Amino acid sequence: MPQDLHYLKETPSQTAGPYVHIGLAPGAAGFDIYRQELGWDIAGPNAKGERIRIEGVVIDGTGSPVKDVLIEAWQANGAGVHAHPEGGGAVEEGFRGWGRVITDFETGDWGFDTVKPGPVMGRNGRLMAPHISLWIVARGINIGLNTRLYFSDEAEANAADPVLNLIEWENRRATLIARRETRDGKPVYRFDIRLQGEDETVFFDI
Amino acid sequence: MPTPGEFYQRDREWQPPAYTKDYKTSVARSPRLALISLQNSVSEITGPVFGHGDVDPIDNDLILNYAKPGEMPIGERIIVHGRVLDENARPVPNTLVEAWQANAGGRYRHKKDTYLAPIDPNFGGCGRTLTDENGYYYFRTVKPGAYPWRNWVNNWRPAHIHLSIFGTGFAQRLITQLYFEGDPLIAQCPIVNTIPDPQAIEQLIARLDMNATIPLDTIAYKFDIVLRGRRSTLFENRLEGN
Numbered sequence: 001m002p003q004d005l006h007y008l009k010e011t012p013s014q015t016a017g018p019y020v021h022i023g024l025a026p027g028a029a030g031f032d033i034y035r036q037e038l039g040w041d042i043a044g045p046n047a048k049g050e051r052i053r054i055e056g057v058v059i060d061g062t063g064s065p066v067k068d069v070l071i072e073a074w075q076a077n078g079a080g081v082h083a084h085p086e087g088g089g090a091v092e093e094g095f096r097g098w099g100r101v102i103t104d105f106e107t108g109d110w111g112f113d114t115v116k117p118g119p120v121m122g123r124n125g126r127l128m129a130p131h132i133s134l135w136i137v138a139r140g141i142n143i144g145l146n147t148r149l150y151f152s153d154e155a156e157a158n159a160a161d162p163v164l165n166l167i168e169w170e171n172r173r174a175t176l177i178a179r180r181e182t183r184d185g186k187p188v189y190r191f192d193i194r195l196q197g198e199d200e201t202v203f204f205d206i
Numbered sequence: 207m208p209t210p211g212e213f214y215q216r217d218r219e220w221q222p223p224a225y226t227k228d229y230k231t232s233v234a235r236s237p238r239l240a241l242i243s244l245q246n247s248v249s250e251i252t253g254p255v256f257g258h259g260d261v262d263p264i265d266n267d268l269i270l271n272y273a274k275p276g277e278m279p280i281g282e283r284i285i286v287h288g289r290v291l292d293e294n295a296r297p298v299p300n301t302l303v304e305a306w307q308a309n310a311g312g313r314y315r316h317k318k319d320t321y322l323a324p325i326d327p328n329f330g331g332c333g334r335t336l337t338d339e340n341g342y343y344y345f346r347t348v349k350p351g352a353y354p355w356r357n358w359v360n361n362w363r364p365a366h367i368h369l370s371i372f373g374t375g376f377a378q379r380l381i382t383q384l385y386f387e388g389d390p391l392i393a394q395c396p397i398v399n400t401i402p403d404p405q406a407i408e409q410l411i412a413r414l415d416m417n418a419t420i421p422l423d424t425i426a427y428k429f430d431i432v433l434r435g436r437r438s439t440l441f442e443n444r445l446e447g448n
Contacts, residue, residue: 007285008293008432009240012406013221014383015229015397016368019316023306023332023368030317033272033330035262038302062232068318074376084252084374105318113235133249135379140231142222142400144379148249162387167242195235205216206250206377 009090013143020137021071028102042073042114044094049078049118053188054149054178055111058136063198065108068138069074071101073112075132080118088121116151116187122162129164131158136193146204149191153182167202175201211439212246213377214293222400229396230357246377251436253376254338256302265334268347272330279329281310281348285426286384287418288373289341293435297341303431304370305345306332312353312363321353346424352391364391364398373433384429385411400427 021029058066083091103110122128136145178189193201224236290298311323337343366383418426
């Protein structure tokens with residue numbers, strides 16, 4: 001026998017189930033237990049950059065809204081820096097860049113407020129267009145789904161983005177572009193996620 | 207000294223696939239097209255950082271964190287403890303571990319759970335903690351009950367605790383479920399069996415740990431969690447370029 005490599009195996013994933021809110025957003029499950037729930041404020045009060053709202057719905061293979069999804073968002077600040085020791089620098093006080101978003105149990109609608117991220121330096125010195133990384137878990141999802149949200153008003157940067165350009169089918173890239181609208185003078189991006197079927201959202205193995 | 211690079215690729219034959227017909231809810235919620243493989247950039251290697259300002263010491267004690275003063279939830283008192291490691295067997299310190307579960311009767315404190323077993327007025331069913339500098343974590347709770355669920359006509363979930371773990375990078379994000387050694391419902395569960403490899407299933411079964419048991423007080427189970435490991439970057443440029 002050759003030598004053993006002694007690596008461990010990653011713990012297998014299991015579905016977050018229908019009651020994921022108890023653990024990760026107990027207020028939504030219907031009770032108050034922690035001094036403070038985590039992930040309700042992505043950008044904090046001091047973040048520079050454009051304040052935006054993102055809204056959408058997750059749709060299943062039958063065309064129905066998925067009403068028990070939990071989404072986590074991870075993003076850079078307006079200057080393209082992630083709040084992490086390897087994130088490229090300092091961020092504004094209170095900027096975490098991470099948030100939790102849950103759907104309305106009746107409609108499946110979700111939304112969150114944040115700042116628009118800046119472009120982030122990617123691999124091999126190629127700049128990535130502004131984007132938000134999303135991780136989607138729910139009952140019936142055996143392992144969290146990773147995708148990215150890009151912005152419709154960044155057409156030039158999107159066209160040069162090394163990740164979007166990895167997607168061989170150009171028509172599928174559109175599934176990752178949130179559409180900018182204006183409501184009461186404020187920017188709102190629409191981003192629907194289709195788990196399956198026509199216009200299925202691009203999901204990544206990261 | 208080599209610097210850490212990308213995370214090792216996820217072993218998709220060890221992890222459950224998206225589409226698993228016997229877990230019926232997965233059928234309409236599973237992507238049909240292939241995932242696009244993405245080499246890690248800074249967006250995947252980084253992830254949220256948590257600190258002691260985010261959690262309170264009581265948060266990992268499910269026996270007391272929702273109980274009325276002087277009262278306790280009903281059920282078998284247990285400690286769940288272990289380490290969060292990466293695939294290189296290195297501890298993952300200061301990482302957030304969150305847990306949620308049904309009460310001893312198999313009922314969740316959730317407005318969408320309508321099972322006829324009663325809510326326990328002294329049990330919330332969730333906890334959270336940060337691993338210490340050695341990657342160690344522990345919770346005190348009551349052992350959750352099995353409960354029926356709608357899949358086939360007569361499916362019962364084995365007793366389980368849901369766990370959510372972060373690690374240092376968004377690519378490590380993981381949610382799983384802990385099962386208990388000796389439970390005959392494990393082998394029958396369509397959710398457990400979304401995992402194709404029997405050895406991988408065993409990795410989700412916590413073992414009775416008599417040495418960690420508090421005599422005359424609380425029984426203990428040990429459960430180590432493994433997150434993806436990172437490659438050492440040998441002989442190459444940094445991810446961000448030259």
